[in-house]
Amino acid sequence: NAGVTQTPKFQVLKTGQSMTLQCAQDMNHNSMYWYRQDPGMGLRLIYYSASEGTTDKGEVPNGYNVSRLNKREFSLRLESAAPSQTSVYFCASSRWAGNGNTEAFFGQGTRLTVV
Amino acid sequence: KNQVEQSPQSLIILEGKNCTLQCNYTVSPFSNLRWYKQDTGRGPVSLTIMTFSENTKSNGRYTATLDADTKQSSLHITASQLSDSASYICVVSSTKGSSGDKLTFGTGTRLAVRP
Numbered sequence: 001n002a003g004v005t006q007t008p009k010f011q012v013l014k015t016g017q018s019m020t021l022q023c024a025q026d027m028n029h030n031s032m033y034w035y036r037q038d039p040g041m042g043l044r045l046i047y048y049s050a051s052e053g054t055t056d057k058g059e060v061p062n063g064y065n066v067s068r069l070n071k072r073e074f075s076l077r078l079e080s081a082a083p084s085q086t087s088v089y090f091c092a093s094s095r096w097a098g099n100g101n102t103e104a105f106f107g108q109g110t111r112l113t114v115v
Numbered sequence: 116k117n118q119v120e121q122s123p124q125s126l127i128i129l130e131g132k133n134c135t136l137q138c139n140y141t142v143s144p145f146s147n148l149r150w151y152k153q154d155t156g157r158g159p160v161s162l163t164i165m166t167f168s169e170n171t172k173s174n175g176r177y178t179a180t181l182d183a184d185t186k187q188s189s190l191h192i193t194a195s196q197l198s199d200s201a202s203y204i205c206v207v208s209s210t211k212g213s214s215g216d217k218l219t220f221g222t223g224t225r226l227a228v229r230p
Contacts, residue, residue: 004158033218042119042204042220043159090158103149104218106158 002026006091006107013081013114021076021110023091031094032074033058033104034066036087043090049074081114088112117142119221121205127227132195136224138188138205146208150179150190153202153223162190162203195228202226 004025013019025032030051035043035058045058049068063085065077074093078085088111094104119140128134140148147166151159163172163179165188172179176199178191192199202223209217 035220040222042222043218044220045218092158103161103164106160108158109156 004091004093004105004107006089006110008110009108011110011112013078013112015082015114017081018077018079019081020078021089021091021112022073023075023107024073025091025093025105026072027093027095027105028071029093029095029105030071031102032068033092033094034064034074034076035090035092036060037090037109038087046076046089078112081112083114086112086114117207117209117219119205119207119219121203121221121224123224124222125225125227127229128195130195130197130228130230134192134195134226136190136192136203136205136226138190138221140186140188140205140207140219140221142186142207142209142219144209145183146210148179148181148188149206149208149218150177150188151204151206153204155201159204159206192226195226197228197230200226200228 007022033048034046037043044060047066049055052071067075088109090109091107092104094102122137149164150162153159165181176193181188202225204223205221207219
């Protein structure tokens with residue numbers, strides 16, 4: 001059972017470089033999410049995709065773009081990385097059933113350092 | 116602004132002892148409350164999900180309670196084991212139509228179980 005798979009697990013970028021974080025889920029979930037986790041703070045939503053073909057901004061979207069490539073895949077792109085984007089990034093998915101009582105499954109995380 | 120506050124921030128207990136973690140929230144509209152366990156370097160994993168009408172839910176040695184009137188929840192761990200050492204995160208879900216889950220995360224309680 002792969003669940004939610006993120007790549008890469010670790011990445012070091014120089015300021016100004018770009019990169020894409022990949023996420024795929026094999027649970028046929030409708031909704032997918034990108035979060036960042038910083039020390040002393042709860043996970044914060046960057047972007048989400050309630051269903052295939054739609055994406056919406058979360059709490060901290062600046063500096064990021066996303067693509068819901070298909071139902072399985074949801075990528076997060078940093079066009080010009082900044083040290084403030086040093087963080088651990090988590091992708092998650094849930095089977096949105098309209099009643100809110102759906103469990104979210106998280107990937108293992110990507111630890112990104114921008115120098 | 117939706118908020119989830121957890122206490123204590125950290126806790127050290129001896130193996131075999133019980134402990135209780137607290138969560139207070141101000142999230143509207145309320146859909147459900149979840150407790151997640153996050154091992155170091157891993158993504159969060161769901162322990163329990165409780166809706167408005169549920170007061171208690173158990174998952175093995177983990178028992179969560181919810182008081183929707185006072186907007187408080189607790190997670191009780193019985194007969195702790197070394198493998199319980201992790202961060203425990205309280206998450207409150209609010210839903211808005213078909214926009215998917217909106218999760219507000221607490222900062223977590225870091226639990227260390229010592230032999």
